Amino acid sequence: MDKSEIKAFIAKRVAKDLKDGDMVNLGIGLPTLVPNFLPEGVHVTLQSENGIIGTGAVTEENKDLIHVIDAGGGAAAVGTGGSFIDSSVSFGLIRGGHVDATILGGLEVDEEGSLSNWIIPGKKMPGMGGAMDLLVGAKNVIVAMEHTAKGAPKILKKCKLPYTAVHCVTKIITEMCVLEVTDKGLVMTEINPEFTVEDVQAVTEATLIISPDLKPM
Amino acid sequence: MAKIIPIEEAVKLIPDGASVMFGGFLGCGSAHKFIDALSKSGVKDLTIIANDGSIPGGPLGEDFYGIAKLIHNKQVKKLIASHVGLNPDVATQSMVDGTLEVVLLPQGSLAEMIRANGAGLGGVLTPTGVGTIIEDSPYCLGKQTINGRDYLLMAPLHADFAVIGGYKIDKAGNVWYKGSTSNFNIVMATAADTVIAEGENIVEVGEIAPEDVRTFGVLVDYIVEGGLN
Numbered sequence: 001m002d003k004s005e006i007k008a009f010i011a012k013r014v015a016k017d018l019k020d021g022d023m024v025n026l027g028i029g030l031p032t033l034v035p036n037f038l039p040e041g042v043h044v045t046l047q048s049e050n051g052i053i054g055t056g057a058v059t060e061e062n063k064d065l066i067h068v069i070d071a072g073g074g075a076a077a078v079g080t081g082g083s084f085i086d087s088s089v090s091f092g093l094i095r096g097g098h099v100d101a102t103i104l105g106g107l108e109v110d111e112e113g114s115l116s117n118w119i120i121p122g123k124k125m126p127g128m129g130g131a132m133d134l135l136v137g138a139k140n141v142i143v144a145m146e147h148t149a150k151g152a153p154k155i156l157k158k159c160k161l162p163y164t165a166v167h168c169v170t171k172i173i174t175e176m177c178v179l180e181v182t183d184k185g186l187v188m189t190e191i192n193p194e195f196t197v198e199d200v201q202a203v204t205e206a207t208l209i210i211s212p213d214l215k216p217m
Numbered sequence: 218m219a220k221i222i223p224i225e226e227a228v229k230l231i232p233d234g235a236s237v238m239f240g241g242f243l244g245c246g247s248a249h250k251f252i253d254a255l256s257k258s259g260v261k262d263l264t265i266i267a268n269d270g271s272i273p274g275g276p277l278g279e280d281f282y283g284i285a286k287l288i289h290n291k292q293v294k295k296l297i298a299s300h301v302g303l304n305p306d307v308a309t310q311s312m313v314d315g316t317l318e319v320v321l322l323p324q325g326s327l328a329e330m331i332r333a334n335g336a337g338l339g340g341v342l343t344p345t346g347v348g349t350i351i352e353d354s355p356y357c358l359g360k361q362t363i364n365g366r367d368y369l370l371m372a373p374l375h376a377d378f379a380v381i382g383g384y385k386i387d388k389a390g391n392v393w394y395k396g397s398t399s400n401f402n403i404v405m406a407t408a409a410d411t412v413i414a415e416g417e418n419i420v421e422v423g424e425i426a427p428e429d430v431r432t433f434g435v436l437v438d439y440i441v442e443g444g445l446n
């Protein structure tokens with residue numbers, strides 16, 4: 001798989017985890033592909049933390065970059081039945097557990113379900129934006145990312161970079177496998193048939209627990 | 218009572234070294250004409266509280282959008298924000314030149330810390346940031362466990378000025394926001410000594426239905442006429 005195929009493959013698998021009626025927040029990049037793959041009959045309400053509940057399709061007619069953007073600064077629109085909210089209300093919804101799922105990428109994830117994705121000290125300090133609140137508040141935190149960074153493990157025993165949040169991730173979905181975060185560690189529940197369990201473990205620093213019910217992705 | 222004044226006059230209210238909250242999210246919902254005038258005023262050493270460092274290229278072809286103009290002009294000595302990664306000037310000034318101090322806070326905490334000040338609260342207890350380096354922030358006043366869950370106590374945030382951007386502002390200072398522009402404007406209007414509101418359109422009192430007023434005229438000190446450049 002090339003880079004774009006990997007992204008689509010991951011996004012397609014993530015989409016299966018969303019349920020009809022969910023309110024979902026998508027991080028920038030790969031997560032924004034997920035709505036393209038929603039199963040038939042599954043409709044979700046997308047929240048954009050800068051102030052939209054229920055985003056809609058951007059068209060030439062409704063495009064208005066001066067007044068309606070998404071959290072990445074791109075053109076956005078509100079869908080029928082949606083609403084515009086302010087930042088305090090938006091994060092109240094997020095921290096308050098009203099967001100069913102947040103899907104985002106990570107630099108490092110560890111077997112305790114902690115995630116680092118906001119800062120590389122001394123090198124890159126973009127800021128956490130809304131990520132710390134989303135990780136703490138959303139009912140399900142799905143990390144959707146490539147399994148390694150150019151071959152180097154990203155799924156670790158313990159994150160080395162400063163945490164975005166601790167004990168927050170519920171599931172990790174990569175092009176190689178699906179991992180559920182449990183009290184005992186990371187349980188592999190699905191595997192891409194192109195790989196063996198040994199292949200996955202070889203590029204994963206955390207020790208993987210293999211589900212007795214392991215399924216193909 | 219809110220007073221309509223020319224932008225040139227409003228800009229003069231802000232002295233060197235002032236702390237100023239600017240509404241807006243990556244420039245969306247910012248008071249663009251006021252910021253443009255401020256960027257030409259020569260005022261310096263500002264402490265800015267804003268969601269982010271805005272962006273260079275704006276949607277109408279501006280070289281610098283929103284508060285990115287003030288940062289690019291080196292008028293800012295401290296920036297308190299949740300995200301600065303889309304404005305390369307921030308990294309240059311803070312990490313290479315060392316002329317800009319940047320304080321990063323979680324977006325939800327930032328909004329609520331501002332709201333807390335405006336609502337007369339002594340702080341915010343939030344689970345956000347527990348176990349992270351936010352615990353070491355000077356804006357984190359401690360940690361508490363309530364019903365078995367850990368929370369950080371975050372300080373309220375206040376500023377000398379709040380500069381907000383609305384789509385319609387009536388002559389009494391009531392504000393109606395279009396689209397996703399309300400963002401931080403709503404809380405900031407409650408948390409500063411002096412509130413300056415820029416309206417893309419200034420309308421007569423009564424033209425905004427009472428149910429649609431999101432920032433109340435009683436909070437606004439000065440109104441300036443904005444509109445797109």
